[in-house]
Amino acid sequence: MIVDTHLHLIYRDRLSYPWLANVPPLDADFTHAAYAREARRLGIVAALHMEVDVAEADIARETAMVEALAGEAGSLLVGAIAACRPEEPDFPAYLERVLADPFVCGFRRVLHVVPDDVSEGALFRENISRLAGTGLNFDLCVLPHQIGKAIALADLAPDVSFVLDHCGVPDIKGGGFDLWKGPVAEIARRPNVTVKLSGIPAYGADDWTLEDLKPYFGHVAACFGFERMVWGSDWPVCTLGGGLSTWIGATQALLSGVSLEDKRRVFSENAWRLWKIAPKA
Template sequence: MIVDTHLHLIYRDRLSYPWLSETPQLNADFTYETYAHEARRLGIAAALHMEVDVAEDSIEAESAVIEEIADGSDGVIVGAIASCRPESRDFPAYLERVRQNPFVRGFRRVLHVVPDDVSEGAVFRQNIARLAGTGLTFDLCVLPHQIDRAAALADLAPDVRFILDHCGVPDIKSSGYDAWKGPLAEIARRPNVTVKLSGIPAYGGENWTLEDMKPYFAHVADSFGFERMIWGSDWPVCTLGGGLSTWIGTTHALLSGVSLEDKARVLSENARGLWRLPV
């Protein structure tokens, strides 16, 4: 069984996605039906929807749309990670509304699309600290040079569980291992940070191979261990690096030397425990 902790769905007729106009490869509808047709065959039994950086005035609408879609997903979509704006003074009121909805399991604010110092603002940090005790997680989507800022957030909110998306976004295509390995190991020293094995096929070259991925995976495993690692498809972004089947095949190959217990942790058990998923 696989729990996909990073599924994106795109419905352009229902929500506004300003960034799509600059990303023609993804400027299309990516529906649950299309995802499920392939995902079920690959052993994905449950998924969390990850926010898709919708327009700010569509943030709460996105959660409502995904919850509606989840109702028709035969129990596959079991929750959502919602978009948010922690830099806003309106965040506390938004948080209280979200806490009334158990479908939302956490938040994400994509930080590599805003100035580096956004996460250093007092309001941002105070609002992230408000997540302590709520059971809501916070996904960190940062570039390697921003990982130190992500680590600072984890230090300032030790009772909040953070998820480092996409293994910290290494630049595999340009052989960016050395610029990434130190910051990755440093943030892994924070016990309240879990790493997400996701996204990396899109960062490889056009003809990336399993051998290209192995050193990055090995460093993530050495730094975090398998007790703090979860898996995500990053669908449909993964189609830029071969697609869902390719990524799952690569994942199984990377985990081929891992014990069955640790493999189960990465593919499902850690996610189930982290979010208390009903699967």
Template structure:
């Protein structure tokens, strides 16, 4: 069974997504039903919903809505990574509410849409350290030039499990390997960081091929190995680079020649261990 650790759902009549207007191809409804039809055909049997940077007042409403979807018969949804604002004083109370909700498995604050110094604030860092011993993860969504900021955060919270989204967001289209490879290798030296194999098709040119992805994948494997790697679809963002089936096919091709044991780690075993999934 494949566990998708990075699904976005968009329901514009239920929640507010201020950023959608800036990305017209994604300014539409992307529903669970639409995703699940294709996902089941690909062997995806469990899914974590990833917060979609909704308006701040909708953060807890998003989690509740996705939880309701998970309660439907035969739902693939088994948990959620919730949005958060660690830079705000109310985070501690929010954390306690979330801990009472077993559906939430971790948090994410998208850092490449805010000033670089947000994660350097003392309150932000104090609140991230609160995640230690909670079993909750924190997803790092940063651009290559911000990985240094992410490393500082990781070093200040060594007991918190971090997930580096989208392989550190390399600029594949722009040939940004050289800018990305060093920072990725450095953050990979931190044992509490797991890399998420996701997002790559969206960062390539419209005519990307497997050959464009191979050097980036090879560097991720060299630096993180398969014991600290999980797979995510990044649907519907992956539709910008071909779609769910295209990304699954590319992943299977990248993993060709890899042992069955290591494939199982990437597709399911590591996710089960990190998020305590059945």
């Protein structure tokens, strides 16, 4: 049983995605129906939708669209990690609206697409601290040289649960292990941070192999342990590195020497606990 904690859906006729113009392979519709057809064959029983950096005016509409898709018969969607703007003064009001909707179980603000000092602002940090006690987690999407800024957020809000997306976005293709390993080990020392095993095939060369991924997987496993690791597909971004089936197969191979108990933690149990979600009846 697999819970996908990082699914992106793209419906270009409903929402605006300004960044797609710069990534032609992803400038297409990626629907729940297309994802679910493959996902069910691979043992995925539930999925959390991860915000897709839509135009700011479409943030609420994205959540509403995903929630509507979750209500359709046979949907794999069980919750949403919504976009947010903690650097803006209206964040507290937005948070109150979101808290009224149990479908939303977390937030993300992609930090590598904004100036580095955005997350260092007093208002940003104050608003992130507001998540304490709400049950809402915050996904950290940063490049290796920005992990220090993620560490600062985790330290300033120790009662907030953070998730480090894509193992900290290592530059596998460029051989960036040495620049990445230290910051990852340091952020792993924060007990309020969980690592997300997701996305890494897209950071490898076109002809990446399992051997390319092993050092990165081994390092996050050693630093975080399997009690603080969740799995995500990063679909459709994973299609840039072979696709959903390839990533599932690679993950199974990476976990081949791991106990059944720890595999269950990574693939489902940690996700149920961290986002307080449950499989559909």
